Amino acid sequence: MERGRNLWWVVAVSGVVTFLPLLALAVKSFTIDGHLTLEAYRRVLDTPQQWRLFERSAILASLVTAVTLPAGLLLGMVLGKSDLPLRRLFTLLLLIPLLVPPYIWAVGWSDLFAPTGLFAHLFGQEAAKVASGYLFGLYGCVFILSCVYLPIPLILTMALLRSVPRSFEEAGRMVAGWPAVLRHITLPLVAPALLIAGVLVFLLAFGELTVPNYLRYDLYVVESFTHFSAFYDFSAATASAVPIVVVALALLLLEERVRLTFFSEPLPPTSDIPMALVPLGRYRWPVAFSVALWVGLTAVVPTSALAMEAGGWANYVEAIQRAGSSIGHTLLFAAAGATLLSVLGFFTGYLVRRRALPLWRIVDATTLFLFALPGSVVGIALVALWNTPLGGFVYSTPLIILLGYAAKYLVLPSRITAAQLALIPPSMEEAAQLVGASWGQRILYIVAPLAWRGLLAGWLVAYLFCMRDTAITMTLYPPGADTLSVRIFTLMANGSPELIAALCMVTVVLTLVPLLFLGTLLRGVVR
């Protein structure tokens, strides 16, 4: 009762942040020039071409998911649970593709395979031409987007590995070696995390525009974008975004069904004994070599190409000068956005996991729909909502950007919290309730401390996504409050390639340094 009362404010806040923009979008899609009509839907959905493109988008998204999930799981196990040398460095390097606008990687790889590129120098023009042929098209899109989104299942796997009770693995080790224990015991217990990682990767890949556009792979989302960008047809843009929402809903239902069928048992809480690392023994260096090869190909090569393009210190100095206040904005908005998101996400995740109110499904679904929708579409909905005489107080400040982040990315910390809470039996809270603790006290003293890993993971993931966001920021930033990713895009038109590359490298450093710092702090606190 008391819990329900307290959670209504969570519903109210998340309603303002997510449900209202979604409603505004829906209303816009049903109106043209102030009249209610289905014309936008009819125009957009009534062509066979649309469905062909939709199928292509689904194929791309499925392939990217099919590559990143097993790769992320495998790498997550190796980097998170073995005694592999340099595993922290490898993890950090694998994060890099996620930090920079994916378009930059597409351009980078294209330059690498150009007739005058490095590949041609090393392997000849013919080989470069063949490689380029594969890059421009479906395979190139799958490769680049897989590299970009791999960190999502990777990080989630590593976080969830720490939540498997050590005794479960030890009981297995009494009868079997590590490979069988990992396969039959550890893996099935971390699999639920991968479900949501799969859904998120699918939606991100489905909504990705700039890479397929550059690599000339025509997609459904390009259509929605074209309506908007070239013809300013917001009703049509929203109408054509609806099938994406339907896909998101289907994935949500599928994920829930699979989770309930196969993974409904909560795990006992873990003790403070650190997680057992799997000794690789004589496979240590071959595995290290394989991982290094993978990391080299997917992260080091494109980052080095970017660094080489950036050139000498003078370019970095110029980049920082050109970036100006956007550096401070980027860090501030990302940190503030991540904090807002992790706090709100913690409570919405709690609401969803504990099903504390009947509305929990709507809250969960709304956050996922907004994640699925193109950022610019969500942004315009927020303009419609907040650009009013009353809302101007918010709209004319960078706070509108935070609301944009919250609308688009709330699903990430929310689901991470929900996954973490799945590992905490309700009996923990119930025990506190029975001794008289209020809901607030239970959250503060029982739930939050037990779920601290999820909170931190939620903050880090939210921080990453806020840092790299372009579409939302582009649509909403007040004059003079642009971020680095926006500045990269605005300077890209006729800005020198060296400057753009240097700005991208600055973005990478700005994202990684706080993460490294937090990681060091965390190790000190935990041990």
Place this chain on the structure above:
Amino acid sequence: MVKKETIVAVVSALVLAALVWLVMGGKLPDLASAPKVVVYVSEDRVFSEPVLESFEKETGIRVEAIYDTEESKSTGVMNRLIAERGNPRADVYWANEPIRAEVLKQKGISAPYRSKNGDGIPSHFKDPDGYWCGFSARARVFVVNGRVTQPPVSILDYTEPRWRGRAVIANPLFGTTTAHMAALFAYWGDERAEAFMRAMHKNGVTLSTSNGESADLVAMGRFDFALVDSDDVINRMRQGRAVRMVYPDQEEGGIGCFIVPNAVVLIKGAPHPKTAKRLIDYLLSKETERKLAFADCAQIPLHKGVPIPKELTPIEEIRVMRVDYAEVAKKLVAIQPFLKEWVGL
């Protein structure tokens, strides 16, 4: 006695509030202090930002700008202008081509203003009702790879067999290429323009995502020529890359070169109309045109007698494609289904 968790909740709320306050710039929204003007800019930031900084320095009026990206990467400031129409935030819109200015006029988002500095600009580069005025133009030209000995001379070269598979063009759903195709439809009529585009397709033309990308592909040697904006070519030339510029259709009786001027627009209901008009006057001045001519964008002044660098040709020496930009704007919408079909969407 105050409960511990109440203190924690209050402190957390204060920390969050402080973060939010910081994000808001550490101050309350501006309530009319120093004079300012809010401008949304579609012209490339690398070129427009220095001009706006000069305005700020010379007049003391603070400029708050929102810049655009290439259309293929984001939906841009036009959509923000349209979304904000009920409660305009911008005072001025600096468009990089007049079609967008026309769209704003047609949607009732702009207001008429005839600046004295626009008097010297030829009438076919201005809206007759005063809703927009052109300045500092780009020409739609060919960027040609240095190794090509016999360059293309007409837009019809896109359909010539000797250039089969050797030409690239930016996606005609975006940017100045859209405007150019619409201009061809306006100039030739639908039938001829459609036939031209189909022939181009049959001749194996490749689509790029932007003029910039087209120019880079030609500079790299992947293709022999592309139709781009003049500033894209001059930019690459000044980077030392092996390309040259050719104005198409300059022969006697030729259709001429499509010119794309910048256009400046006063937003209807602008929050700061006085400073808006001062900015418009500044942008339409000969001095601004001179700056933009000598900048890397190398844009062609529309005023007579403005000094220009040697790579540029004075506007009066270019055979210009005479089109009504209002008609081009209307055509742009009308040919949308054909363009989508042509692109393969």
Place this chain on the structure above:
Amino acid sequence: MIVLDRIDRYRDGRPVLEDLSLHVEAKERLVVVGPSGCGKTTLLRIVAGLEAPDRGRVVIAGKVVSADGRILVEPKDRQIGMVFQDLALWPHMSVAGNLEFGLRVRGVARRERGVRVERMLREVGLEGYRNRRPSSLSGGERQRVALARALVLEPKIVLMDEPLSSLDEALNIRLRRLIVQLQERLGFTLLYVTHNKDEASQIATRLLRLGG
């Protein structure tokens, strides 16, 4: 059967076990008692091979399995069954799945696995439970599954870490009797940890007191 030779084990710089030597005869039921934190669980983990002693040797059936910080024989190769304090029943597997896992990874044929699982479930009085999930079982039933899992591979040594601590008195007594009966029938060496005096006296053929 089991020899511990001058074992030292430290944790965070503090000694958990110091200069401990121990002989356990085959088929003996050795119960280890002592206050909390005296190293009872650590002793079991060292014998199991889940931890290595910092100093000293562990010898099982005449073979040195751990010595001076190194685990020379992996837990799975020591022919040891273990019942953990939290039982560690795998929640995503059924009762049969929990028992079969060890047989499966050793390549035992499906039919043979089914026979052995059924036999073990009969031994512990859980016929008909094969398809149940651990979360649907009572405390006593879960204990018996854990016991069955430890015994299904017919180990020479069984380790039990306070397996009956969360059960009521009546159930505790019943399961103590079961453990003794199984040990006498199957003939394994039992190393049993508890802090309950009654349990210790009923089960042990020999007592070891740790921690003074």
